[in-house]
Amino acid sequence: MEKTPSETSSVNLPAPFFPPSLAQQNPPRILPPQFKFPSLPQESAQSTVDTQDIGSADGWIPRDPRLVRLTGKHPFNAEAKLRDLYGAGFFTPSNLFYVRNHGAVPLVDQDRADKWELSIHGLCAKPTTLTLKDLRTKFQVVTIPVTLVCAGNRRKEQNIVQQSLGFNWGAGGLSTALFTGVYLSEVLEHVHPTKPAKHVIFEGSDKLPNGPYGTSQLLSWARDKGKAMLLSWAMNGLPLEPDHGFPLRLVVPGQIGGRSVKWLRRIEISVMESQHHLHFHDNKVLPMPIGPERARAEKDWWYDPRYIIRELSPNSAIARPDHNEVLDPSEMPPDATYQLKGYAYAGGGRRVSRVEISWDDGDSWNIAKITYPEDLFRDVAYSDSVYGRLDLTESDLCFCWCFWTFDMSIDTLRGSDAVMVRCMDESLALQPCDMYWNATGMMNNWWFRVRICQIG
Ligand code: MTE
Numbered sequence: 001m002e003k004t005p006s007e008t009s010s011v012n013l014p015a016p017f018f019p020p021s022l023a024q025q026n027p028p029r030i031l032p033p034q035f036k037f038p039s040l041p042q043e044s045a046q047s048t049v050d051t052q053d054i055g056s057a058d059g060w061i062p063r064d065p066r067l068v069r070l071t072g073k074h075p076f077n078a079e080a081k082l083r084d085l086y087g088a089g090f091f092t093p094s095n096l097f098y099v100r101n102h103g104a105v106p107l108v109d110q111d112r113a114d115k116w117e118l119s120i121h122g123l124c125a126k127p128t129t130l131t132l133k134d135l136r137t138k139f140q141v142v143t144i145p146v147t148l149v150c151a152g153n154r155r156k157e158q159n160i161v162q163q164s165l166g167f168n169w170g171a172g173g174l175s176t177a178l179f180t181g182v183y184l185s186e187v188l189e190h191v192h193p194t195k196p197a198k199h200v201i202f203e204g205s206d207k208l209p210n211g212p213y214g215t216s217q218l219l220s221w222a223r224d225k226g227k228a229m230l231l232s233w234a235m236n237g238l239p240l241e242p243d244h245g246f247p248l249r250l251v252v253p254g255q256i257g258g259r260s261v262k263w264l265r266r267i268e269i270s271v272m273e274s275q276h277h278l279h280f281h282d283n284k285v286l287p288m289p290i291g292p293e294r295a296r297a298e299k300d301w302w303y304d305p306r307y308i309i310r311e312l313s314p315n316s317a318i319a320r321p322d323h324n325e326v327l328d329p330s331e332m333p334p335d336a337t338y339q340l341k342g343y344a345y346a347g348g349g350r351r352v353s354r355v356e357i358s359w360d361d362g363d364s365w366n367i368a369k370i371t372y373p374e375d376l377f378r379d380v381a382y383s384d385s386v387y388g389r390l391d392l393t394e395s396d397l398c399f400c401w402c403f404w405t406f407d408m409s410i411d412t413l414r415g416s417d418a419v420m421v422r423c424m425d426e427s428l429a430l431q432p433c434d435m436y437w438n439a440t441g442m443m444n445n446w447w448f449r450v451r452i453c454q455i456g
Contacts (some may be wrong), residue, residue, distance in 0.1 A: 013257045051060040056104030059240040064095035075101040079172035086319035090373040094177035113247040122269035126194035139182035140390025147400045149174040151256040155441040164441030171317035179251045181232030183324030185225040201268040226245045226395045253399035254349045258283040295439040312347025315445040316423040337407040345427035349397025355404040355423045359416035374400040420449040
């Protein structure tokens with residue numbers, strides 16, 4: 001039988017960590033005035049406990065009901081509806097930040113967070129164990145805005161064509177926050193990697209059936225400060241919430257969210273890439289002919305290094321009109337315009353260089369207006385006790401989503417069957433017309449379409 005949080009509390013557990021809601025906090029002080037974090041009602045907090053969650057933090061975590069569960073009760077995987085996510089603006093409040101957990105959330109005593117230990121070992125001259133306090137006090141503290149995107153974002157469209165191995169994500173499997181921490185590159189220099197090291201392996205502390213979650217980065221990328229990988233303990237000026245890796249996570253800007261290991265416990269410098277189960281069996285785009293059955297039966301496909309996903313590819317979505325939105329014709333004089341809105345992003349630090357809209361099935365395209373709120377942080381360094389240095393000046397790369405708008409005449413909208421969007425990044429990579437269906441249903445970035453049904 002399902003347990004309620006109060007039943008679970010009778011089990012002798014350490015004190016849970018309840019992060020204060022953003023609403024209870026003073027607005028962060030050093031943000032440019034354009035930015036406001038929406039405050040969220042406390043009464044929206046909910047908790048659902050599965051028997052598999054007993055002894056974990058899951059039963060304790062207040063979760064916003066606007067985060068829609070995608071996988072039943074366990075583990076917690078959720079996204080906000082696109083209208084809520086988009087409506088929240090550039091920064092996603094932690095309550096609406098998408099969650100991708102492969103298992104139960106480790107229970108960590110908030111009072112002992114400073115003593116959380118990160119072991120760094122392997123091919124390096126100075127293997128060490130650093131506490132969270134060491135990280136905070138021995139290295140430069142920085143804050144940067146980063147959009148995390150799950151490789152499964154928009155998988156639902158692939159599952160409609162043919163069920164993949166993964167569960168449905170709408171277009172809300174992404175979120176943006178200010179992440180505070182220290183540069184991974186500086187911590188690596190501190191331990192002096194030695195030859196013939198090639199990879200840096202990261203391991204979380206979640207207990208999964210095939211061992212902890214782990215994955216790796218190329219050492220040359222991890223040492224590149226411009227790529228801005230962070231060992232991070234705070235999100236939007238507050239300690240990470242348990243769902244997002246409290247007390248410490250890796251944040252890898254520009255790459256799929258699966259590389260940003262949560263509840264980070266161990267870093268190993270190695271000649272080999274990570275040997276963790278999910279490093280091989282997740283976050284891969286296998287060739288299209290390898291359907292779920294072959295992927296299950298023929299294990300070698302998973303170990304082919306060519307199919308790993310690192311950087312995000314260009315992608316975009318329409319937030320307005322929403323699917324199933326009803327437009328009231330009485331509010332629309334024929335000469336009026338309707339503003340289409342949405343988001344776009346690219347990977348590897350590349351910018352989106354154009355967003356285009358079509359309403360004739362891709363025969364012709366129209367240029368949308370792009371805004372990059374992230375640019376407000378560029379070349380400006382602030383200093384603050386909460387954020388350390390709020391600073392993008394170490395990097396010329398672009399790590400966040402952008403927004404686009406397009407004013408369409410109501411008459412044209414009335415005469416259309418569908419509107420669609422595509423974007424291109426500065427390497428001239430363009431979203432494809434056709435879906436690249438694959439067994440894991442990942443990296444779905446074909447043109448995003450919203451059907452228009454004319455009523456009456
Ligand atoms: N780290 C650990 N330890 N365990 C996990 O299940 N999920 C990964 C990554 N890091 C995961 C993890 C995946 S697949 C994604 S998309 C991101 O975390 C999601 O981060 P978020 O839940 O903070 O949005």
